[in-house]
Amino acid sequence: MSIIELLSKIRGEQTASITMQQKTLQVLLSFSFGVLLGFISKYSDTIPSNGLLGYILGIISDITTRLGIWVLLATIIAVWSNNPRIGAIKVFAFFVGMLLMYYIYSMWLFGFFPTYYFIHWGVIALASPIAAYIVWFSRGNGWIAAFCAAMPIGLLVSTGYPFFYTFAITHGFEILFSVILFIILPTNQKQRLRIFTSTLFIMFIIRNSNILSYLFGGL
Template structure:
């Protein structure tokens, strides 16, 4: 625990306030743009989109959790402090959810209230999750375990499996999972492999305890 607290003091860097504000505004605009883009794809017939979008099923991919969790993880890890991580991830999801459902209501002409409530609730708790995730960048054993737990959640969003089968949801989910490994990688290959093995074990336990998917 002492080493974990030392990691916190070591990794929280000071950044000028004006730069912090600019970064948060840019992250907000990123969320708005991605939310708009996601709903645009959702409302556009596949035969009017480039073939690659249809082939990779980008619209449905953006409707699942893995990509958004991975983006939030990147925003959190690369923020300069746990507090900034909480703020940045919140403004990202606030922008994304607002633009997505504004497009749905004012352009597409419908508002799926139940789904919107799920995403609003997720947005409200996202600062807490981002605050915790930021500490995965540390060098302690607790940070390694936290990284493995995050990766385990993404593992279950990427793969579907049971006693006699194992498959991935899509190549895009696999790419987000690999991205998460890169972001969470440890200082040595050995520790990174340990993180990955731990994440697999945790994922199997979570899959048994929580028998429904967030994919």
């Protein structure tokens, strides 16, 4: 059995083909969505936390400075694509748009370009198509698909776990995001059980290693 045949058994690509114009539009929309969120993310950092609007923007700022929201959005963009290739391209375009807007806006506000952070987040953005390609299969069937779904869910639960003893709202949102993915990714109840089991394994690996510190330490 070839690799293509194996992958098609995990999750088959949509039979309805899309034109190059449609693919281009989808990528541009993903890029524009990233630009919008990059602007919102940086703008929310600059508003004093006074009044209701300031409080809301403060929460947005806290959420967008953590991994959770980006894992959720990238996963959704990837899995609801026609195939893993276009999903990978759309996720990459999303992060490029977000990073460019965020750091260009930062340069405009403060008069300097934070090269260190831009390069490090840029490297992560370069790796995002690989993760998106893998995660696309999370709405398939079988243990491989379950493992693909468990990776973003397990990451979110691991980063949001402190909510259960700190009750910090940012951690609470990460738990919420993990629940959302656990609801929308499985295609049936049997697959949900596989994802749940795989998520426990992913959580064990993350919480008993320094992988997150290695990947995102100092950012």
